Amino acid sequence: MQGLGSNRPKQRLQDGAAPQEQPFDCTEFVAETLLPTLTGKYRLRGYRHTFDGGRTYTEPSCIITGYPEGLENVPVRVHDACFTSEVLGSLKCDCAGQLQMAMGYIQQNSPGLIIYLQQEGRGIGLANKIAAYALQEEGLDTVDANRALGLPDDCREYSSVKNILKDLRIKSIRLMTNNPRKMQVLEELGVDVTGRIPCIVESQEFNVGYLATKQTRMSHWLSESETDSLDGSYCFWNHDGEPLLPSVADKGSNGGNGRLISRPQI
């Protein structure tokens, strides 16, 4: 596959043969179209991505307002799929609200983009997420439910983000997130994150516990008085099989780049 972004950190030795280079992550641009939506028009770009040398593929996409190509400090949301809230309208989380906020933000602050990744359930997949929800009905929180299933708290991987930004020749980004680890992982991949735009959905009765867990156990920045520390109790896997240690650059403030807070429509 001719990928627009690929690195080759791994070499596999074959019996008696010279080492052969194996592409590790590779993201291939497929096509772009113009998409009219209820919130305005977007450029929609489709990609094919592997992070395991071609054993498995996902299809990241991005929606774009304006032309961020070649620019710095572009507002970017990196968003992971949430079928339950985005398609079914579930109120158990804040995912759909964050997506809507980000879409509104890039309409009003063009150019900007949202990279949408097929990493349902923080990477564990839809069926496992449903199993985790079943355990949450019995009283476990969102972290302990994953653990009770023998699954990592978070196993998302973001190499496609690095590759898509490279494809668009975007030099640096302001990340729309409340998640310190997402910023940390992107920076470790080499993405130049120059600022953060908070993306806070006001809680309601069905997601208040979930948001509290994100704040206390996953160190998400969800209130004005938030400090930028990670407590280390939460485990983010890096796909080389090793948990990432809790450390994060000092990127907690919004860097003067605006703030996103919305009230859910319920």
Ligand SMILES: Nc1nc2c(ncn2[C@@H]2O[C@H](COP(=O)(O)OP(=O)(O)OP(=O)(O)O)[C@@H](O)[C@H]2O)c(=O)[nH]1
């Ligand atoms: N395993 C699991 N995944 C969930 C649950 N609720 C939402 N998700 C998934 O969580 C992902 C979004 O992650 P969040 O932790 O909400 O937010 P984030 O993307 O890490 O951080 P932000 O950038 O601030 O939104 C999506 O893939 C959802 O499908 C849950 O209870 N259990």
